[in-house]
Amino acid sequence: MTASFVLDDVSLPDGTSGQSILIENTVIAAIGMASDMPADVPRHHAQGALLSPGFTDAHIHLDKAMILGSCPICEGTLAEAVRLTAAAKRAFTEDDVYARGAAVLEMAVRAGTQRMRSFVEVDPRAGLRSFKALKRLKTDWADLVELQLCVFIQEGLTQDMDTLPLVEEALASGGDLIGGCPYTDADPVAHVGLVFDLAETYGVDVDFHADFDLDPEGSILPEIIAQTVKRGWQGRVVIGHATKFAGFTPERRADLAQQMAEAGIGLVVLPATDSFLNGDKGHPLRPRGLAPALDIAGHGTSVALATNNVQNPFTPFGDASLLRMGNYYANIDQLASDADMQTVFGMITDSPARMIRLDAPAPAVGAPADFVLIDAPSYAGAIRSAARVTGVVRGGVLRLWEPRAPLIRGQ
Numbered sequence: 001m002t003a004s005f006v007l008d009d010v011s012l013p014d015g016t017s018g019q020s021i022l023i024e025n026t027v028i029a030a031i032g033m034a035s036d037m038p039a040d041v042p043r044h045h046a047q048g049a050l051l052s053p054g055f056t057d058a059h060i061h062l063d064k065a066m067i068l069g070s071c072p073i074c075e076g077t078l079a080e081a082v083r084l085t086a087a088a089k090r091a092f093t094e095d096d097v098y099a100r101g102a103a104v105l106e107m108a109v110r111a112g113t114q115r116m117r118s119f120v121e122v123d124p125r126a127g128l129r130s131f132k133a134l135k136r137l138k139t140d141w142a143d144l145v146e147l148q149l150c151v152f153i154q155e156g157l158t159q160d161m162d163t164l165p166l167v168e169e170a171l172a173s174g175g176d177l178i179g180g181c182p183y184t185d186a187d188p189v190a191h192v193g194l195v196f197d198l199a200e201t202y203g204v205d206v207d208f209h210a211d212f213d214l215d216p217e218g219s220i221l222p223e224i225i226a227q228t229v230k231r232g233w234q235g236r237v238v239i240g241h242a243t244k245f246a247g248f249t250p251e252r253r254a255d256l257a258q259q260m261a262e263a264g265i266g267l268v269v270l271p272a273t274d275s276f277l278n279g280d281k282g283h284p285l286r287p288r289g290l291a292p293a294l295d296i297a298g299h300g301t302s303v304a305l306a307t308n309n310v311q312n313p314f315t316p317f318g319d320a321s322l323l324r325m326g327n328y329y330a331n332i333d334q335l336a337s338d339a340d341m342q343t344v345f346g347m348i349t350d351s352p353a354r355m356i357r358l359d360a361p362a363p364a365v366g367a368p369a370d371f372v373l374i375d376a377p378s379y380a381g382a383i384r385s386a387a388r389v390t391g392v393v394r395g396g397v398l399r400l401w402e403p404r405a406p407l408i409r410g411q
């Protein structure tokens with residue numbers, strides 16, 4: 001049983017300020033006036049911070065994060081990133097993957113993330129070393145973050161069928177779902193079919209990296225949509241990147257977005273990676289190169305924003321902060337209104353949690369005491385300022401407490 005405590009001077013998303021929250025036995029027991037709270041429990045002053053659900057990162061690669069030291073980037077292209085990382089992962093050890101993954105998990109938890117889907121590459125280069133490390137991380141960090149493991153075929157399957165038994169072993173020993181990457185396969189259509197075969201055999205959800213360039217031709221989305229419907233996998237398929245959406249005509253964009261919505265396929269936009277790897281780096285206009293998430297969501301498609309890579313050849317930046325990612329996306333998609341900022345906030349909270357099928361109840365009386373406090377006047381304001389997380393509560397325990405420190409003025 002966890003101890004009870006009260007957080008005073010919390011602001012609520014409806015604009016109410018000066019509220020106190022009583023946490024008792026892993027649930028939010030009461031929200032109200034400070035004078036109505038029990039006097040005999042520890043109290044913490046939240047400095048007016050805003051109550052928010054914890055964030056859900058629907059797409060991250062813990063296994064290949066933080067490897068720039070062994071991967072000097074020259075070109076900054078997708079082909080180079082795949083090549084450098086494929087070479088580096090031969091040298092990964094289970095302990096090395098564990099240590100780098102733990103470093104990213106700590107960053108993510110401090111930034112308010114409470115649920116996460118991590119891809120983990122399983123193939124003859126990585127063996128099952130990365131997978132074993134992430135299984136340990138899933139257990140060891142369960143007090144702070146709910147971690148879902150997506151067994152990921154990054155480097156193609158039909159030309160590298162030795163990958164298949166390793167993937168099956170991972171799915172049979174704790175992998176939560178299967179991830180495919182048709183654009184690195186010699187036969188992208190066959191790749192999609194094989195991944196769905198595995199999904200059916202093991203009864204798991206599917207997550208594809210797909211359409212990762214700006215050429216409007218050659219989309220694999222129609223094949224993924226068709227297989228999703230044919231296999232009855234509606235609501236169980238997610239696509240990451242899909243940056244070809246940026247190159248489609250408005251009519252084709254609307255058509256495919258609506259087909260994805262009807263098939264219950266979610267889209268995860270990965271702003272840091274997509275804007276780093278796409279487009280001609282030598283062109284003065286530097287196209288932003290990411291799928292227009294807000295526009296696609298307007299067609300009824302479920303859309304999330306996620307971290308993807310942290311400081312590796314795919315993305316030589318990163319701190320696993322979803323508020324920063326929301327802010328970065330809103331900036332480069334040139335959004336302006338409060339309503340749009342509010343939608344972006346949903347892309348790091350409710351939308352990804354639904355998409356990867358993890359429970360994330362809004363913080364309210366009777367709900368689990370899993371939430372964060374942020375230094376912002378509203379959810380829209382939190383996106384505009386990439387606000388700081390000042391408190392993390394999970395499992396009824398105050399896990400992080402960093403309220404705004406006083407500023408010393410004068411001489």
Ligand SMILES: [Zn+2]
Nearest residue numbers: 059209240308
């Ligand atoms: Zn990815």
